[in-house]
Amino acid sequence: MTPYGLVAVRRASWLPSPALIGAKVLDLRKRNVLMAVTVTFTVGVPVIFYGIREVTHLADPAHYGPAGATSAFATVVTLMAEFGFILAVLLGASAGADDLTDGMFRQLVITGRSRLALFLARIPAGLSILLPLAAVGYTVTALVTGFLNGPHAPGEFIPSTGALVAALTEAGLWFELYLFVGFTIGLGLAVLMGQRTVPVVLLIVWEIILTPALADHVIPHLVNVQRLIIGVAMDHLKPAPLAAASVGPTGGRLLIPPMPTWAIAAVIAGWILGWLAVGAWKMVTRDA
């Protein structure tokens, strides 16, 4: 086989090459505004939040508790998850639709590279930016919670280091999964619609308005439909440290009755795979 034959076989493959993924990373990484927003909402939010708490605590320990109080942990992570979901949607939508709007997608198709490979390359490219930054932000949160939680009150339950690490790891994985879900939904919807702005607005409305409205009350005979909402499934998967420390009569959880773990996994996998399938189908069949 000639060198060009080999290249052609590689290009016909639906698997994205590392170089193709790297090219998408380059495209996303060089979007300065997007990167600034990403860093601000992943790393900036916990750093600023805990920074203010620590400064006020150091200035007036009598009135302000330590920065890493357990009660603050759930608040910060919940805040990071909400912001992070929107950010993940934004990044996914950028990864999915920006080359369409720039006219670059046409150039990429003309190279003869498999369209499916062009789509699949966006997933590791986007996640390779989002998840490490989110991990850094979460690590700041975890470290502050672990080391700057101040003197414990007499009689207060103090978990062992192993249990604390396990709980923090579990919460961290849930947080990363939440962003992963947001990214894939944003990616799929943006590719489907061929643009970034409308999908981002729709998903913000979905996350902030519709999900709480549809999931805050049990609707008779429609509970199983409510369980299909991704926010409900993610809420049921929320680790105990995040839920227990939340305010409210239900410990911050939604009121939909719990469902088995396999059902939660199925709902989450359905959302992820469903939106990826929609995005892949549209990218393969789209007129460029």
Added chain:
Amino acid sequence: MDSSLRTHEFALMAADKWVAVANDGFMLFAVTGTLGFLVPVIAIGGIGYGIARLKARQGIAKLKATHLARRDQSSERTGELPQLRDTTAREGADPAPGAAASARSSRAASPRGPGRDGWAIETHGLTKWFGARVAVDDVELLVPRGSAFGYLGPNGAGKTTLIRILLGLTKADGGTMSLLGLPVPAERGRALARVGAIVDAPGFHGHLTGRENLKILACARGGEAYKHIDPALERSRLSQRANELVSTYSMGMRQRLGLAACLLGDPQLLILDEPMNGLDPAGMHEMRDMIRALVDEGRTVMLSSHLLDEVERTCDQVAIVDRGKVVRQGPIDELIGEAGVAVEVHCSDPPAAARSVGQLTVAARIDVTEHGLTVTLSPGQAQEKANDITRRLVEAGISVHGIQVVHASLEDWFLSVTSRLEEEQ
């Protein structure tokens, strides 16, 4: 006091319960009401949309059937594909004067056939519909290897659509095609490995530099493409500005970057859709030279344009497309020959000269002007016929002050073909 407190507590509890019940009821009402309203609306809307879509499809199918029947009748009448002429193998056209013609005749003998590995581009019965409108209509196109091939047509004639089909940017509704001898879309990846293309205005990421954009495309192409970035930038004269953001580029620079992107894959075939768009005269000249240089290297360039003068100067062969259909194709010299050659005669007594020339059978048309005649000749042997005219006028005692053979330009030919088509409609 206790009783009062109990009553008070009871009232508060009742109110709280009422609020809770009302709240739940309201939510239930809101959700079921919304669903009760939305579900029927969506269902009715969906059914209505489906019916409308079905009717539209039936209408389009009828139109397509009518169109195809009309086309079949036309083919039966003429005994061949309607108005299609492949004159790529013919020889012996008149040499054309002028810069464009001399440029063409000075070029090395262009390959006129499919070559060892088939045609560079070959399409048969290629058809594309947009709703009820046929954008590409049964196109039969043969682009020989190693040539500069012009694809001409008025705006909306279907030039870009054909190119988009060839490159797999959109699907054809019928017909077959091959690029560099490889069937497309079956072997699309292999075929496009040796194809570079500019379609419409080339789009790039504005937030990246020219070099970074090429890096992305090279990563997609794979193989040796990465090594071709610098030579491609050099060749398209963008090396100096390669590290600047594309958002700062002018239209002409974007076109050059598009050309550099084409060259990344060391292409055997370049498909350029309006490559002169946005270029200044110097840029057009450079682009023309570059295209000729690419052809001289043995590559094939298919050039879609409405700039007839540029095509005439650049291309060896052309096809003319109108309303999605290729109506003529072949070497430019031969096609221009169809438009005829004119002889301008400056002489005394133009009416007498007209009568005298009229007795010759060489003239297709004679126009008397203030200072002489314009004689439109039938195609072929223009110089000999001009000599006959001169001889005849001298024999008739008419003073001939000057005589000039004027060959038709590509523009004349294009206008004559398109106006003929309009008359036929």
